[in-house]
Amino acid sequence: MVSLSKLSELALDRSAGGRQSLVEAVTDMFLAAPPEQVDHVSLLFGDIVLKVIGQLEDEARMALAVRISDSPNTPHDLAFHLAKDDFSVAQPMLENSPVLTTSDLVDIASTGSMDHLGAIADRRPLEEEVTSVIVDRGSSSVLAKVAGNEAARFSANAFDLLVEKARAHPQIQEALIGRNDIPEEGARRLVSFLSEELRRRIQEMGGDNTLVNLLAERAAQEVHAQVRDLGSAKNKADMLIRDVKARKRPVDDAVNQFTKGDRPVDLAMLFAELSELPHESVARVVFNPEDTVLNILCRANGVSDVAYKNIVMMRAKRLKLTTKDLNDAFTRYARVQRGDASRALQAIKERMRKAS
Structure with a gap:
């Protein structure tokens, strides 16, 4: 572990290189801290890094984020700060940090770039409050990603909006057909505009889920309608032929x-x-x-x-x-x-x- 005298020496160096060396040293100390000291070291680590983080180059912040992104002991304020940074810095935090709260993710999803939203869309699990923001703001590629996240949960309103946006984007449709939690009304609307290829894939999946059952129901209705139409067409044809034979037409x-x-x-x-x-x-x-x-x-x-x-x-x-x-x-x-x-x-x- 880095000695306190060494930390004091690094703290006196106010150059960009010195600040980077200081952060690397306290990060090493934080990650190597024994369980009985981790709370104390975490507070010290967060306090030091937040004071100098504005002086770090992009590469240094990126390296820091990668090293601490999956640690459950990362100070919350530091994790949130890095998660709101430029995407190259924020990505590992958004994808992996267990420290970020639902409120943090809602905040970042509400103002972040599409890249930030895309990274959040892959998180597991993902609460309804977060997916509602993503569905409202997200691009088609982001929506396809969140729709394909089986651990993402959606409110009824978010599902409705997601299905409606899927109408013009086959990649979202493709992601949605793999879900088992689509509400029945939304599933009915989705099935109505799916391509034949995606319908075929749903049928191949089999099982007992809403989309499979709706396709079977829809197929039965279409056959019934075709039979009815054929009967109607035949009746009309027979009437026309009778009229021609009787010289009425x-x-x-x-x-x-x-x-x-x-x-x-x-x-x-x-x-x-x-x-x-x-x-x-x-x-x-x-x-x-x-x-x-x-x-x-x-x-x-x-x-x-x-x-x-x-x-x-x-x-x-x-x-x-x-x-x-x-x-x-x-x-x-x-x-x-x-x-x-x-x-x-x-x-x-x-x-x-x-x-x-």
Whole structure:
């Protein structure tokens, strides 16, 4: 341990180097103090260092902070002073010092830089009072860090704000999905804007937590809605086909609606009903690369050249037709006469009757 005479000698040296040597000496004395002397040495250490700390270079303050950051005996006033210093000095104190209180952390989080907030966000544990300030002030990277800190605790209001801020920042969303303490209402809002990739990762996590359960519930609701929508769409399609068959609506109305909605099954049903042919047979015709039979069905049932172009465009997506293919298809259809098509359709129906 450094002798008192040596300390007195160092105290007389008022140069920057002398002040650094003094601080190093009393730090050595503080860290080496036996348990029975630690309280007394700690008071002496804090008193000396706080008196000269304003005269220390950045490097000296950084070295001091690193050496005492994890000590439970560091004088509180010194720990707080270093934690509010420039970030290069404050970082080890903010990350490790057990001496800093919740009130200290709230104070520093309220006025410190984003780097200071980021260091605090990693502390374990982290109380609600501190996280509320971080969520209010923090950048997206700081919020992602505090959201990923499993030992951080959040008030209901802080969680609400954090989830709302996550809407525009996928990195915060990614951190939040690993938490098990998100309130149900906040979790519902979070799930509503998560990407498919993050939803998949939640499902892979498994277990019994709010997000997993909400995704399962949401998936069931979506399936139910799809089934309901499919049923509604089918009913509407059936009504439209009936109207066309009863000549209440022109055939082009149905063709345009089914093609623009990319609904080949309904289109096939339309021509099957109008032509009195089996649906499965017509369904094969709709996407057969050879379009002779399709041209017969369309022209015989009064599909205009304009509406037929919509059929060709729908076919083009799946058959990968070129521009030349499209133009050739339009030309072939324009050459088909309705009378010829009607006779050809009767011949097709006759062959099918004989075959059955």
